[in-house]
Amino acid sequence: MIENSKCECGHNNPVGTILCENCGKPLNDETKEKETLVQEMRYEGKARRSQTFQSSPFDMVWNFFSSVKVAIILIIITLIASGIGTIFPQAKFVPSNDPEAYYAEHYGLWGKWFHLLGFSNMYNAWWFFTLISMIGISLVVCSLDRVIPLYKALKNQQVKKSIDFLTRQRISSASALSEENMEEKLSRMEEALKTKGYQVKREGKALLAEKGRISRWGPYINHIGLIIFLFGVLLRYVPGWYLDETMWVREGEVKKVPETPYYIKNERFDITFYDEKETPEAKKAEGPVVKKYETKAVLYEKNWTTGQLTPVTKGSIIVNHPLAYKDLRLVQADFRMGLLDALSLKLVDKESKQTLGTFTVDLYDIKPNQVFCVADREIVLLDYYPDFALENNQPITKSPDPNKPAFVFEVREKGQGKGERSWVISGQNLDALTKENRYAIDLAGMKMVNSTGLMVRVDKSLPVILFGGVISMIGLVMGFYWHHRRVWARAEEGRLYIGAHTNKNWYSLERELKLLGEFDGLQVKRN
Structure with a gap:
């Protein structure tokens, strides 16, 4: 940060300014030692807030997010996290009601840690939301930190720049010219530049020609597009969006x-x-x-x-x-x-081997203690296992889908408090457990349906x-395909000084000026 920001021309510049706002002279020794002003011209040498205020907690947060390095690191971390999240399928696509067990079983230790660290539900994780938010904040702060001083500098450009400013431009020249021909030379340069679409300002024996300024806003329009894009992504975390x-x-x-x-x-x-x-x-x-x-x-x-x-x-x-x-x-x-949708079961009297009647169990609409009436008997559904299996000699269900339905029924006479129990697995009466029972419940039919x-x-x-x-695409087109070009000229003590600057394609600008025929002696300095 610069302590004394007053220029030799007498203009008082805001603290942190690199080039004088009035004449363009370098204000610190480091810049004075450089041959060109390419880097300093990026923001016209204007002081940025992050370079000026550094004491309060707000300044520290602002300076952190205004760093391009921080933004790049955040983007890299997000990209790496997103890449890791694609190694294994997300939990919503896993065919299991227990994702933790599924990842451990199918992908081993890596799958277990994948789930424990939250990568299995990454796009709904708080840390992923935080990363996206921090990138958005960084874009906003980076843009404001640069676009405001750039706007002020370009809006208040001075036509008459110092000789030091002109000769330090990457494209520059100085030539001797008599006072009688000076005015005529500047007028010819003005007309020639206008034929190439430059907007020209004159102040006495100095001129400023400029075109393509809109390209300087390309990166910031791109940032606005990215901010809107990220805002749209964050809206997805709002319920109902x-x-x-x-x-x-x-x-x-x-x-x-x-x-x-x-x-x-x-x-x-x-x-x-x-x-x-x-x-x-x-x-x-x-x-x-x-x-x-x-x-x-x-x-x-x-x-x-x-x-x-x-x-x-x-x-x-x-x-x-x-x-x-x-x-x-x-x-x-x-x-x-x-798909199995319903089972039709029949109640059989073992003694007479007669079928007393049938009843239908809707496998997708089962109620606790559901009662089915067959003849003068009541059949109460005591327990239901949609996907029956035995684990440690205990009945369990492996899933909620009726892949292998098993039932525990109680058959009793109407008005009777307690009856006999029957196990039915996949429509078949389990005789090994119901030998003493009078009644058997067997399969009478199945209803199959398609599911979408x-x-x-x-x-x-x-x-x-x-x-x-x-x-964002409009901003990219503006930034990549349009050029901001400026030409300064100033007559001083029998010499004509010319300086030119562009944000890209220096040799194209040099060639354009030389073709006009009024800019002999221009050359591009190497960085």
Whole structure:
């Protein structure tokens, strides 16, 4: 930080200024020793807040986030974390109700630590949210720390710059010229520069020509776009703004769409296959080639006052053609054919070997102590194991899906307080446990259905993200393809001094000026 910021020309500059705001002279010894002013011209030598104030806690936080190095480190950490998060599938895509056990079983010690460190649910983790927020804060602070002094400097450019400023430019020249020809020379230079689209200002025997200033705002417009983009990403953490879930709906079933006020009914699921006559690929394939997956569905909205479901839209859900309503998208993602939906069981009298009647158990609508009436008997469902297995000689269920349903029934006469118990596993009466029972419960039939897998998508932040992306691309185009070019000229004591500066493509600027025919002797200095 510079203690004495007063220039030799008499202008008082703000503390931290590198080049005099008035004449452009270097204000510190380090800059004076340099041959060119390329680095200092980046922000016109203006003092930035991070270089000026460093005492209060707010200044320390500001200075931390205003560092480009800090921003790069944060981005690198986020990229590394994102890369690690893709090594194994995220928990939402794991086919298990116990992700911790799944990762340890399938991926060993690495999978265990992957889950423990939060990478299995990375995009919802607090630390990932913090990283994204810190990158956004860094972008805001970095931009404000630089764009404000740059705007002030470019807005208040002085036409008459010091000789030292002109000769230190990377493109410069100095030539002797008589006083009689000086005015004529400056006028010819002015007209020549105007033919190339420069805006020219004159003050006596000095001129400033400038074009392409808008390119200087390209990086900051890019930053604005990135800030909007990151803001859109952070909006996904706001409840109701973003949803990415999966659900299974059986044919004929009405099911609540997760985290929404809607219900979906799967009226029918169809698979259409290619005919071998339609396409050569179908002939070459070992099995049938699927042409189309289609779910005919109705979307309902629940009236929370009456509890009634009102249909709001209906249609077919096909791959790449979701069912859309407002912000909700239901996308065809998977299917299951021939799922067990219900079991029809019969009550048999062992003594007479007669079937007394049948009853149906809906495997997806089982209630505790559910009672089925057959003839004059009551059959009470005491226990249910959807996916039956034995562990340490104890019955358990491996999953909530009815892959191997097992039941414990109690059969009793109507009005009787207690009856006999029967075990039924996958529709078969377990005789080994029910030898003394009078009644047996056996399979009478099965009901099979198809099930469709849907992805539930809500993304209100997508327009914000797309808008930020467009703004960012505009900033990149401005910064990469447009050039900010300036030319200064000043006549002093029989010599004409010329200095030129651009933010990129120095040799192109030198060539452009030489082609005008009024800028002989210009050359590009090496850094």
